[in-house]
Every structure is written in structure tokens, then in C-alpha cells.
Amino acid sequence: MNDPETRREPDPDAENWYPVAPPAPRKGRGAVTNLQGRYEVDQRETYDDGWQQTHPEEGADPHEEGHGAEVLRTQVFEERAKSILTRNQSPDIPFNVSLNPYRGCEHGCIYCFARPTHSYLGLSPGLDFESRLYAKINAPELLAREISKPSYEPEPIALGVNTDAWQPIERDLRLTRRVIEVLAQRQHPFAAITKSSLIERDIDLLAPMAQRRQFMAAITITTLDADVARTLEPRAATPARRLRTIRTLAQAGIPVGVSIAPVIPFVTEPDMERVLEACAEAGATSASYIVLRLPWEVSPLFQGWLEAHFPQRAARVMSRVRDMRGGKDYESDFSQRMKGTGLWADLLKQRFHQAVKRLGLNERRHGILDMSEFVRDKTVREKPQLDLF
Template identity: 80%
Template sequence: MDDREAEYPIAPPTPLKGRGAVTNVQGRYERDQRERVDDGWETACEVDPAAPLRTQVFEERAKSILTRNASPDIPFSVSLNPYRGCEHGCIYCFARPTHSYLGLSPGLDFESRIYAKINAPELLRYEISKKGYSPEPIALGVNTDAYQPIERELRLTRRVIEVLNEHGHPFAAITKSSLIERDIDLLAPMAARGQVMAAVTITTLDAEIARTLEPRAATPTRRLRTIRELSAAGIPVGVSIAPVIPFVTEPDLERVLEACAEAGATSASYIVLRLPWEVAPLFKDWLAAHFPQRAERVMARVREMRGGKDYDSSFAHRMKGEGAWADLLKQRFGKAVKRLGLNARRHGILDMSHFKRPEMTPPPSPQLSLF
């Protein structure tokens, strides 16, 4: 029995069409443990493992909407996420473990059971109306994509931006969706006042890899077009190459930067693959399903950058890794950015001088009226 047979005694995970995760791994807070065994029942009942998994959206009335962090390796301290879970289904998403707090799986549940904070715009207005509120740029959609598919219908992100625009409050948005183009009518005037920046995440230009890696996000070609549209509208736009996956997306690093610079991006950043908590087993299952021949090689390189572990959460190394290969990646990125003229101008300082505090309003009540 080889290592592959020992790790997957039944069979390697089977990819599901339109989904990133190939399993529904248990969350770390679940008390009951489940183990899959082959007793012949599935075969006898002719269960179709590739049957489409329907996305469910649940309305949630949040108690707060602004999240604060003090991490020294994150370039913002306040963020806003209108949704929990993300239908884009990116297998590498560092936010997947947050579904464990809901008693759900960071696997398929994360991308098929979406929670929409339907009172997000009202909560935001209340938060920024407080007398003690000190305005600083808000990062929009950094945990889960604010422009994921359900946004077309619910328009929560649109309404949040309307509040920010009305009161002159700067923000930065990051997305993998072309839906951000819908809001150019709001973004462009704010950009003219120095109040907004955008970033588009592109991991690879290979459409086939992207289809399995980020199954319900816009294609790489479509994201390049989004960069062009935002740039043409005068909105500062950058590219985030996140994550860089050894031997999967890593060979595309320079080509992605070149294509984005040509499309009008003026800044760029990258993050090395991160595998916190349940993301590690989910990613390994994805590798076994889609890249079985190179799975061991990929994980060996990941561990080389993580001090021999699947993941190192220290602030010093979690974004870029450590060791010879991480240093080489940093050099490759730096040389390409310099050659293409990216990051030559600073867009990180947004203008806070236009902020107008709303009139103090009572907090939105989660209690529904009886009449």
C-alpha cells in the first residue's frame, strides 16, 4: 500500500462541478466525529456524487458591522463584510474556518450556505454617526467577497457604498468579480476626491486551473477587463496575486503582473498560500482530486516555506513564507514590479477630509414588529 492509498483508503475525493471544496470536512468545534466508510450502500442506492449542490442564502441581522484588527502585517485596521461564506468557492480561502463558528463545515457548507447581513447599511450608518467614531479607511470584502453572486440580487454592497459616498467616507474594495463595474457610477466620483481604491485578485491566467481553483469567480480574462474598466473610469486599481501556489499558479507570476499592468493596474501585491486550520485538509483533498501527480511536490514546497509545517501563523512569515524559495519568489516579484513600473505611485493614503458625520440615529433593532 503506497502513501496515497493510506491517506485515501476508499478513493481519492471526487470533484464536484462548480465547487471548490471536494469534501465537507468537519469544523473544529463539532463534538461528534464522522468517518466515511464504504459499506456498499452508496453504490447500491446509486447516489450521484456529482449531483449539483444548491446554494442556500440565509438572512442574518448582525449586531455589529465594523471589524477591527491590530495585525502588523495587514495594511488596514477596519473592515466590513456584508456576507458570511462565499459562493466563489476558492479552495484556498483563509476565511473558510470562520464557518466553524456557525457549527458548519468550512468545506462545501462555506460556499453553499451563505449568510447575508441584511441590516449592514443601516448598521454602518449608525456606527459612523456615533460621537466617538474616528473615521479611517474601511476595507470592504476582505474576508468574503462583497461582490459574490448573491449581491446581484440583494445589493447590500451597493447600499453600503451609497452610505459611504453620502457621508464622504473613504474605503478600499477587493474582489474577484466583474460585478464591481456596476458601481462605477459611485466609485468614480469618490476616486476623483481621493476616497476610494480597488484591487482585483488574479491568481493565474490559466482558465482551466482557475475553473477548479475559484469555480464561481469571474474568469481571469474577465477580471483583466474589469481592471481596464475601473482604470478607464479613473479609479486607482491594483492586482492582488493571492495566493501564490507552488507549481500550480506560481509559474504564472510574471505573466499575471504583465497582463495586469497592460490592463491599467498601477499597483501589485502577493501572498504565499496560507493553510490555517481546516483549509489544510481541504486544500490537500483538492490537490488529490485535481493534481494527484504533483500533490506531494506542492506540499513539500509549502512546508519548506513554513518551517516544515503546513502553516506558520506568525506575523513575520504567514504572508510571505521563509527560506530560499520564499526569498526567490520575493526577488521575482520585485524585479517584475520594477520592470513594469508598478507600485511607483502611492495610493495608500485616502482623503478623510470630506467625511460628514450622519445625524445620530438609534441602532437598528433586530426585534421584528408584531404589527
């Protein structure tokens, strides 16, 4: 019967009723679902008819092959971008221009604030964001053309802010390497932030630029607990490997800062001082932190991750997050979104600054990049003209 008067909701006590199984973690992936983007018109509901085993067996490790949901393969699509430099006007971000060679990021960090951008492509901010990637194959050529225009006003470029410029697919595609070659050739200053040890591959280009005060790096480390990092940032370098990258860059004469982002209450937050101590010992000279941000689809994705990996802690974590966000999952106000507000946010700020002062991680001597040696290629015109003869 299709009459709405006679339809009934499924009865949990009925023998033929199957509840929807909780999402299962996938090997090497951060998100546990492929949550629909907010721009999709058709809405879908998950329904378990009992035929498929979608959750790991009790006691099984979801990160081992053969347990949990099936392995999800990465797909890479080529994109010919129309522009490559993005202008920023947010007052709480310390750069005005950024460059991202890729859309989506295979590192799969569950907390990534860039996840909702996949919604613009008609894809999911969940598993699609970390498995369906777009490579801007003309990024180096676009950059060279842009900084050659007579109207271009040079200022430091932030590389890999939305998605990691040294994520795993960069090993083969080498787009980031080619972008750096353009910047090095023109002596154009830039800064980069990454979770990848692959940045060490490009030290031959980065070290000479650093000596001319044209480059600085930041390494993001959220925790020293490898087990937590494996689920939080499944395809990024391990915490120990990132510390070694800090040491390698510092020994090459490259100024290195550490970004503790995000600070997640009761998950990574207890580790904050230990992370700062380890980074200072490895050679970092500055530090910053950002409290967990949950804009748009990131909030349900993160809460799904919490339920999958820290079910007994999930309610407590979200309660503390909302304490810092005025009772909401997220507050977008520029004065609050990075650090939060309230007593707990103030205590966290005090802890951070006391540790930074004690460890000497507040040095700013490398904070200004030198633009004076920038070379503009005058052979490229803003609007090329045809010859008359």
C-alpha cells in the same frame, strides 16, 4: 461478535470489502469534501458500502453535468448582525477596519483563509462555506448608525476582505451596493478587493469617490490559466474577465491594484510574471502577493483539492509549502505568514520585485485616502434619549 478481542479490521483482499472512494469534485464547487469543523463534538467517518458511485467515470470531465458528485445548491440565510465594523490589530495587514456584508462565499476558492470561520457557526469550512451563506441584511443601517456616533473616529474601511462583497448572491441582494451608497453619501473613504466583475455595476458611485481620493480597488488574479482557475476559484470571474474589469475601472479613473494571492508552488507560481504583465497592460498601477496560507481546516481541504485535481503534483507542492513554513503546513507568526521564509521564499520575493519594478507596478501616489471630507450625521445620537415633553 462485539467482543474487542475478536473484532477484525476489514480485509482488502476479502470479496465483500469496499474501500472508501476518493472524494469527487462537484460542479461549480472548490472543496471536494464537507470536512468537519474543529469545534464539532461528534466525529463522523466516511464509509463506502459499494451501493453509490461517488467518483467520476474514467476520462470524464468532473465539471460537466452528470459526472462526479451531485450538484450542490446554494442556500442563503438572512442574519441581523449586532455590529458591522471589525477592528484589526494584525501588524501585517494594511488596514485597521473592515466590513463584510456576507458570511461564507459562493466563489468557492479552495485556499480561502476565511473558511475556518464557518466552524464558529457549527458548519463545515468545506462545502458548507461556499453553499450555506449568510447575508447581513441590516449591514447598511448598522454602518450608517456606527459612523454617525460622536465617538466614531473615521479611518478608511476595507470592504470584502474575508468574503467577496460582490459574490454572485450580491446581484439580487444588493447589500454591498447599499453599503457603498452610505459611504458615498457620507464621503467616507474605503478600499475594496474582489474577484468579481460585478464591481463594474457600481462604477457610478465608485468613480466620483475615486476622483475625490476616497476609493481604490484591488482585483485578485492568481493565474491566467482558465482551466486551473475553474477548479481553484470555480464561481469567480474568469481570469480574462478580471483583466477586463481592471481595464474598465482604470478607464473610469479608479486606481486599481492587483493582488496575486495566493502564490501556489508549481500550480500558479510559474504564472506570476505573466499575470503581472497582463495586469500592467490592462491599467493596474500597483501589485502585491501572498504565499499560500493553510490555517486550521484549510490545510486538509486544500490537500484534498490537490489530490483530486493534481494528484501527480500533490506531494511536490506540499513539500515546497513546508519548506517555506519551517517544515509545517502553516506558520501563523506575523513576520512569516504572508511571505514565508527560506530560500524559495526569498527567490519568489526577488522575482516579484524585479517584475514589479520593470512593469512600473510600484506606484504609491494613490496609497493615501483623503478623510478630510467625511460628513458625520449629527442627527443620530450614540444613546438616543427620550423627550421630557
